[in-house]
Amino acid sequence: MFRTATRGTHRATGRAVIDYRGLAAPVGRGVGGVAAIGAVSATAALTGAQSATAQSPSPAAVGAVRSAAPAVAPSVAPAAPQSKFAGVKLRLGARGDAVKHLQRELTADGASLKVDGVFGSKTLQAVKSVQSSAGITVDGVVGPKTWNALAGSSSSSPQSTLRQGDRGAAVRTLQSQLNDSGASLTVDGIFGSRTAQAVRALQSAAGISVDTVVGSKTWNAVYGDVRISEGGGNGDSSGTSVNGQAVINAARSQIGVRYQWGGESPSTGFDCSGLVHYAYNQAGIDLPRKTAKGYVFGGNIIPQSQAQPGDLVAFTGNDYGHMGIYVGGGKIIDASGSRQQVVERSIWGAPHVFVSYR
Structure with a gap:
């Protein structure tokens, strides 16, 4: 029998009807792979005119549901940046810069390889070792998974x-x-x-x-596409002691000589790198003729605190398009295109670096 409604409540007259559509929920996978069933289940069956009641969940079931916290995605450390060769597929017999990069990565991972750009048997063995350690197919072919494994091995670097x-x-x-x-x-x-x-x-x-x-x-x-120099900044300096004052004296002797693009002598005029070539060679330092950028990366780039008279000051704008000879006290001697002659003047506010051949 249905219990009489408590005072202050109302119920419709007639037979009680239970809608089971909201009680029968499909069984799904819960957190941790445990099957989870709806908290309320219909257990009573209707027999004739008998009424059915919807049973409340047991305390144990309630506890189980409450303990199943929503899944939280684990935090993932940022992936190591990929090199420009990461999309290249390599295998035994391959040659070139991509193979050199692979060999350097394998060396950084602990292999002992000659970086010669030739994918030979030793490189193959090192690749297979990385693949085995990473739990990927050990086939000696360097594809995306192997590149990722190599990047991951140094992800903390x-x-x-x-x-x-x-x-x-x-x-x-x-x-x-x-x-x-x-x-x-x-x-x-x-x-x-x-x-x-x-x-x-x-x-x-x-x-x-x-x-x-x-x-x-x-x-x-x-990890970007920045290039530094052919040979990597080893420098063209022969180890000869640079007499900075002699370089400055040679440059000062040409103040007032006209500016000439590509010029490298008093008779033809000077451009900025031509003046550097002339002054250094006059001071007994055998420098080959280069562009301003060539002189930047042929020497040693140093902080301003280490700069000495006779060093070079290179302006980074226009792809290292201009340079002068450092006099000290914030001044340079340079063949100025804007002034159309060799001048001595203060270093202006454009971005610049100091370069030494000492």
């Missing part, structure tokens, strides 16, 4: 801030990527003077602070 003197896997990754940008470094995991020089060249080419500290901006440049 770009999170590290590196400075000269540091050592380890992150430095090896840095050296490998610098080599892909044009450097010629030994991938030994030691952040020495040559690695520092390549870092400064890269920072300068990327237009970021030239401080030799490899932070987030430098890592982004390392």
Whole structure:
């Protein structure tokens, strides 16, 4: 029998009707793969005119439902940046820059390979080792999964801030990527003077602070398409001691000589790099004739605090389109296109770097 409604409540007269459509829920997969059933189930059947009641869930069932917290997506660490070769498929017998990059990545991962750009048996063995460790098909073919495995093996490296003197896997990754940008470094995991020089060249080419500290901006440049120089900033300096004052004296002797694009002598006139070529050679330093950009990346890019008279000041605008000879005290001697002659003047506010051949 139905219980009499309590005072203050109302119910319709007549036989009670239970709508089971809202009670029969499909069985689904709950959190953790456990089957979850609707909290309310219909267990009574109608027999004749007998009424049916909808049973409430048991306390245990309620507890189970309450304990099933919504699934929360795990936090995922940012993926390591991909190199420009990540879309290239390589296999035994392949040759070229992509293979060199692969060999450097494998070396950074612990392999001992000669970076010769030839996908031979040793490179094949190292690739298979990486594939096996990553749990992917061990076929020796370098496709997207293998590139991702190599990137993942050094995924912590770009999170590290590196400075000269540091050592380890992150430095090896840095050296490998610098080599892909044009450097010629030994991938030994030691952040020495040559690695520092390549870092400064890269920072300068990327237009970021030239401080030799490899932070987030430098890592982004390392994994970007920034090129530094042929040979990677090894420099053309022969080790000869540069007499800065002799360089300045030679340049000063040409003040007032007309500007001439491509010129490199008092008789023809000078452009900016022609004046550098003339002054250095007059001072006994045998520099080949180059463009301003060629002189930037043929020397050593240094911070202003290390600059000395006779060093070069290169302006980064127009793809390193202009340079002068540093006099000291914030001044340079340069063959000025705007003034159409060789002048001595203060360094202006345009972005610039200092370059040394000492």
